[in-house]
Amino acid sequence: GAVVSQHPSRVICKSGTSVKIECRSLDFQATTMFWYRQFPKQSLMLMATSNEGSKATYEQGVEKDKFLINHASLTLSTLTVTSAHPEDSSFYICSARVAGSYEQYFGPGTRLTVT
Amino acid sequence: AQSVTQPDIHITVSEGASLELRCNYSYGATPYLFWYVQSPGQGLQLLLKYFSGDTLVQGIKGFEAEFKRSQSSFNLRKPSVHWSDAAEYFCAVGVTSGGYNKLIFGAGTRLAVHP
Numbered sequence: 001g002a003v004v005s006q007h008p009s010r011v012i013c014k015s016g017t018s019v020k021i022e023c024r025s026l027d028f029q030a031t032t033m034f035w036y037r038q039f040p041k042q043s044l045m046l047m048a049t050s051n052e053g054s055k056a057t058y059e060q061g062v063e064k065d066k067f068l069i070n071h072a073s074l075t076l077s078t079l080t081v082t083s084a085h086p087e088d089s090s091f092y093i094c095s096a097r098v099a100g101s102y103e104q105y106f107g108p109g110t111r112l113t114v115t
Numbered sequence: 116a117q118s119v120t121q122p123d124i125h126i127t128v129s130e131g132a133s134l135e136l137r138c139n140y141s142y143g144a145t146p147y148l149f150w151y152v153q154s155p156g157q158g159l160q161l162l163l164k165y166f167s168g169d170t171l172v173q174g175i176k177g178f179e180a181e182f183k184r185s186q187s188s189f190n191l192r193k194p195s196v197h198w199s200d201a202a203e204y205f206c207a208v209g210v211t212s213g214g215y216n217k218l219i220f221g222a223g224t225r226l227a228v229h230p
Contacts, residue, residue, distance in 0.1 A: 006158075030223045034217065043205060044159075057215060093158055102147040102166075102209030102216050106159040 004096050005028055006074040006107035013084055013114055021079045021110045023094030029074035030096030034104060035067070050077050084114040117142050117210045121221035128196050129229045136191040136224050138206030147209035148189040149218065154202045160206075165189065176200070201228045204227055 003026040013019045023033055030031075032051050036044040048069050050056040056069035066088075068080040081088055091111055095104035120139045128134055140146055147166050151159040161173025170182040180191045189206060206221040 004158075032215075041225070045223045046217060049217060051217050057213065091156075095159075097216075098215075102218070103149070103161070103164060104218060105161075106151070108158040109156070112158070 002105040004030075004094065004105045004107040006092075006094055006110050008110060009108060010111045011088070011113070015085055015114055016083055018080055018082045019084055019112060021081075021092055021094075021112070023077045023079070023096070023107055025075045025096040025105070028096075028098060028105075030077075031074065031096050031099040031115065033071055033077035034095045034097075035069060035077075035079050036093045036095070038093060038109075040091075046095060048077075079111065084112070086114045089114045116134070117203070117208065117219050119206050119219055119221035120206050121204075121205070121206055121224050123224045124222065126227045127227040127229060130198050131175050131195050134191075134193045134196045134200070136204050136206075136226070138191065138221060139187050140189065140206075140208045141187065142208050142210055143209075146182075146189075146193045147181075148175065148182060149207040149209065150178070150189070151205045151207060152202050153174075153205065153223075160203065162191070196226075196228055198228045198230065201226055 005024045033048045042075045047062045048056045048058045050069045050071040058064045071077040093109040095106045097104045118141045149164045150162040161174045162178050165172045165182045203223045205223045207218040
């Protein structure tokens with residue numbers, strides 16, 4: 001149980017285009033989903049917290065207009081990187097948790113490469 | 116400020132040797148503590164967690180961790196390391212900030228295992 005999937009696992013896009021990453025909780029309802037960014041050989045940096053049916057809460061320094069997050073249902077959250085640039089290339093990981101819990105279940109990650 | 120410190124960036128052990136990965140946290144309230152493991156290019160897998168009760172916590176893959184409040188530590192241990200344990204290990208503390216429960220991660224410890 002507690003499986004989280006991400007799609008796609010890898011994506012390459014051209015500079016200036018937008019790319020959408022999906023995060024799904026497959027066997028539980030996730031009231032909250034989190035989006036992280038991880039640079040090579042570094043830790044996870046929390047980008048935003050997304051609650052179903054409400055606006056995401058972004059961490060300081062994260063551009064909300066560039067990283068659009070939608071959490072339309074209890075099993076799906078999407079991250080859209082708008083007008084991507086090479087510096088947006090990174091490993092993006094989502095996680096999900098149920099209400100009232102600290103425990104997060106992580107997706108396998110999405111490798112984004114912007115050329 | 117809330118933080119997690121993993122003093123060892125990189126550790127190398129021989130297969131069959133014992134292992135201890137250090138983790139220290141800074142958090143004013145009762146901590147919820149986690150250890151995650153990440154294989155290259157993958158998401159995070161929960162090894163074990165501490166919420167309350169017995170301070171020695173057993174996890175998957177033969178790992179255990181001990182919570183020591185007096186030392187603000189939550190060190191991860193394994194009596195005999197296997198080659199497949201080579202990975203990145205992250206310690207995390209669950210905190211409540213701005214009304215949200217979220218995880219703060221340490222920088223990670225990369226474990227290499229020699230045959």
